[in-house]
Amino acid sequence: AQSVSQHNHHVILSEAASLELGCNYSYGGTVNLFWYVQYPGQHLQLLLKYFSGDPLVKGIKGFEAEFIKSKFSFNLRKPSVQWSDTAEYFCAVNARFSGGYNKLIFGAGTRLAVHP
Amino acid sequence: EAGVAQSPRYKIIEKRQSVAFWCNPISGHATLYWYQQILGQGPKLLIQFQNNGVVDDSQLPKDRFSAERLKGVDSTLKIQPAKLEDSAVYLCASSPTGFEQFFGPGTRLTVL
Numbered sequence: 001a002q003s004v005s006q007h008n009h010h011v012i013l014s015e016a017a018s019l020e021l022g023c024n025y026s027y028g029g030t031v032n033l034f035w036y037v038q039y040p041g042q043h044l045q046l047l048l049k050y051f052s053g054d055p056l057v058k059g060i061k062g063f064e065a066e067f068i069k070s071k072f073s074f075n076l077r078k079p080s081v082q083w084s085d086t087a088e089y090f091c092a093v094n095a096r097f098s099g100g101y102n103k104l105i106f107g108a109g110t111r112l113a114v115h116p
Numbered sequence: 117e118a119g120v121a122q123s124p125r126y127k128i129i130e131k132r133q134s135v136a137f138w139c140n141p142i143s144g145h146a147t148l149y150w151y152q153q154i155l156g157q158g159p160k161l162l163i164q165f166q167n168n169g170v171v172d173d174s175q176l177p178k179d180r181f182s183a184e185r186l187k188g189v190d191s192t193l194k195i196q197p198a199k200l201e202d203s204a205v206y207l208c209a210s211s212p213t214g215f216e217q218f219f220g221p222g223t224r225l226t227v228l
Contacts, residue, residue: 004158032215043119044159044207044219051215090158094215101171102214104149106158 002027002095006107013081013114021076021110023091032094033074034104035065039087047089050074061085086114118142120220122208128226134196137223141189141210147171148185149217150193151207159207165191166214195225203227 007022025031035047048059055067065076074091091107121140129135141148146167151159162181163173167188176183180199185191195202205224209217 009156034216036219043221044209046216046218049216092158097172101164101166103161103164103172104217106160108156108158 002093002103002105004091004093004105004107006089006091006110008110009108011110011112013112015083015114015116016080017114019076019078019081019085019112021089021091021112023074023076023107025072025074025091025093025105027072027093027095029096032102033065033067034092034094035059035063035074035076036090036092036106037087038090038109044090047076081112081114083114083116085112087112120208120210120218122206122220122223124223125221126224126226128228129198130228131200132197134194135198135225136192136194137206137208137225139191139193139208139220141191141208142212142218145210145212145218146188147211147214148191149207149209149211150183150191151209153205153207153222155204162193198225198227200227 003026005024033050036044037047050057050067058064088109088111090109148165150162153159162176163183164171165185168185183193205222207222208220211217
């Protein structure tokens with residue numbers, strides 16, 4: 001069955017530290033990959049997405065992610081985090097199912113806390 | 117552009133009671149989704165509509181959950197009767213293409 005695995009459930013960093021959140025998926029077909037972010041008290045919003053082309057994608061607020069097909073990975077990175085990056089981050093894979101529809105499968109999420 | 121609207125934002129009920137959630141998607145979005153997000157987990161798809169037809173309801177507990185999307189716009193999700201394990205945030209999302217999804221604020225349900 002298709003699944004998404006996020007390696008870290010909780011990450012604590014100091015401001016200006018570098019961030020890398022791991023994401024691996026299991027699905028053999030063509031995938032679209034997403035990172036969503038949920039700031040405290042707010043709804044899920046798209047951080048970045050990969051559909052095709054350059055495997056290094058850039059999103060909002062200085063985030064980027066690299067799609068490595070051979071490793072089934074889509075890790076999220078940011079060179080220098082800020083206190084305002086404190087949030088929960090979800091990796092998601094949009095997989096195509098028989099019947100011709102797409103289904104978004106989420107990882108369990110990583111809760112990031114950034115201390116000033 | 118207005119986002120996905122959901123109501124109520126919070127609901128507290130006792131087990132065995134009924135509850136309904138409402139979602140108004142972004143105008144023009146043909147695909148609508150309901151997700152259940154239990155604390156500490158990622159959202160799990162319950163049901164997906166394409167216009168007013170059901171595309172996928174394989175993870176919807178049909179003995180107690182039901183959903184409809186009349187006229188291909190608004191949607192309601194109902195739980196009857198509720199169980200303690202239904203305590204979660206219920207998210208509605210919509211998409212124009214079936215790829216990128218836009219999420220509403222969610223309804224936090226507490227079943228006592």
